[in-house]
Amino acid sequence: MILNCWIVDDEPLALSLLESYVQKTPFLKLTGKYSNPISAMKHIAEEKVDVLFLDIQMPELNGMEFARTIPDHTRVIFTTAFSEYALEGYKVNALDYLLKPFSFAEFLTAAKKALTWFEMLEQKTATKAELKDDGIFVKSEYKLIHILYNDILYIEGLKDYVKIYTVNDSRAILSLMSLKTLEEELPSDRFMRVHRSYIIQKNKIESINKNRIFIQKKEIPVGETYRQQFMAMVEGRVGR
Numbered sequence: 001m002i003l004n005c006w007i008v009d010d011e012p013l014a015l016s017l018l019e020s021y022v023q024k025t026p027f028l029k030l031t032g033k034y035s036n037p038i039s040a041m042k043h044i045a046e047e048k049v050d051v052l053f054l055d056i057q058m059p060e061l062n063g064m065e066f067a068r069t070i071p072d073h074t075r076v077i078f079t080t081a082f083s084e085y086a087l088e089g090y091k092v093n094a095l096d097y098l099l100k101p102f103s104f105a106e107f108l109t110a111a112k113k114a115l116t117w118f119e120m121l122e123q124k125t126a127t128k129a130e131l132k133d134d135g136i137f138v139k140s141e142y143k144l145i146h147i148l149y150n151d152i153l154y155i156e157g158l159k160d161y162v163k164i165y166t167v168n169d170s171r172a173i174l175s176l177m178s179l180k181t182l183e184e185e186l187p188s189d190r191f192m193r194v195h196r197s198y199i200i201q202k203n204k205i206e207s208i209n210k211n212r213i214f215i216q217k218k219e220i221p222v223g224e225t226y227r228q229q230f231m232a233m234v235e236g237r238v239g240r
Contacts, residue, residue: 001119003111004048006032008040008066009055009079014100018053018079021107027115037061041069049074051095051114056080067094075117077110136185138164138175145173149190153215155182155199165218194230195223208234 005028007018015035022030031047034040037058044052052074056063067076081100095117096110135148151166157179163172175182183193193199194213198220206214211227213220222230 001115001122002027002029003050003114003118004029004031005051005053006030006034006040006044006049007053008034008037008058008063009053010035010037010058011055014055014079018107021104022053024104025108025111028111037063037066041066044070044074050118051111052076053079057082075114077114136182138173138177138182140173140175147173149187149201152191152201153204154201154218154220155179157197157199192226192230192233194226195221196225202233 005022007015007022007030009015009018012035015033019030019033022028028051032040032043032049038060041061049071050073052067052070054063054067054076056078057080063078063080067078070076076094077096077098078094079098079100079102095113098106098110134150135146137144137146139145147164147166151168153165153167155165156163156172160176160178162175162177162179162182164175165172179193179197179199183191183199186199190203191199191201200213200215200220204215206216208214211222213222
């Protein structure tokens with residue numbers, strides 16, 4: 001993983017030293033260097049900055065004020081000669097606080113904290129995407145519940161609510177959302193709207209009798225609006 005980083009420091013020597021440290025760190029790529037925080041503030045929203053090495057005591061705008069304006073994605077590592085700002089630094093979610101003068105070893109330790117943070121973020125994102133691939137998240141009783149697609153039998157719409165019936169639970173999962181919203185989130189190759197009040201999972205159908213679908217003894221009507229599409233799906237499966 002390569003992290004894009006910026007340096008903002010009004011001291012030329014500090015700016016030069018930090019640049020040399022970044023160049024020696026294989027997972028950091030310097031994409032911005034500013035001696036004026038006002039100039040940096042004008043451009044930071046336009047670019048993807050992962051890590052910001054930021055001085056605190058600067059003219060016009062200090063580092064603490066600047067840190068409160070940056071995008072949520074960007075992580076801050078403060079670099080300053082004033083230790084009294086350490087506590088305040090953590091209030092703006094700084095990853096670390098380097099007290100000048102600091103060595104390359106201290107810099108590297110702070111940079112590795114940033115690397116670890118982004119690696120964990122990537123892992124969480126990947127895990128969530130993986131979960132979403134085989135299921136859906138719904139809010140129910142103040143909780144966010146992950147329901148596997150394969151466990152869903154059918155879904156019933158009740159005005160502003162839906163009731164999701166699953167294989168392993170005799171009680172339906174109740175969630176405040178519309179059936180249309182849920183229909184848009186479900187994979188169409190597995191689920192089908194068959195009535196204004198029902199969505200079924202195709203492979204859970206046990207039998208069909210005229211305009212009635214049976215799933216685990218539940219009789220689900222096929223609405224006139226959805227009948228042609230449903231019968232085309234059934235005929236397509238029978239013809240395989």
